[in-house]
Amino acid sequence: MEQLQVRILLQHVQGAAIAYFYNRESFDLLNIERQTYDDSQFIEIxxxxxxxEEKYVVKNINFKMEKQLYEMDNKYGINVYSLTDPSDFNCQIGVFVDNA
Known part of the structure; x- marks a missing residue:
């Protein structure tokens, strides 16, 4: 059975992709507050x-399940939105933001 392998898309509500996040290291760049009871983090509307150094307000969030696994092997260049080496994914969490 195929495991979920997720990437997070940070996109402005006017359409511009801001970044893709593929791992914990890149996610931590969002400076999201950790919960005191279990050190977890939430992204909520x-x-x-x-x-x-830009602040954004989360306007919408969605979950997209791809019909196949996309294997990222860097044979065709670099993903300019990725902060780290891209990794395989089969689903995406879209976080849609507006300027704060």
């Missing part, structure tokens, strides 16, 4: 997040 209405939250303000920060990325590259």
């Amino acid at each position: 209405g939250n303000t997040i920060e990325y590259r």
Whole structure:
């Protein structure tokens, strides 16, 4: 059975892709507050997040299940939105933001 392998898309509500996040190291760049009871992190509608010294308000979130696994092997160049080496994914969490 195929495991879920997710990437997070950070996209402005006007359409511009801001970044793709593929791992914990890149996710931590969003400076999302950790919960005191279990050190977890949430992205919720209405939250303000920060990325590259810009603040954004989360307007919508969605989950997309791809019909296949996309294998990222870097044979065809580099993903300019990725902060780290891309990894395989079969689903995507879209986080849609507006300027804070």
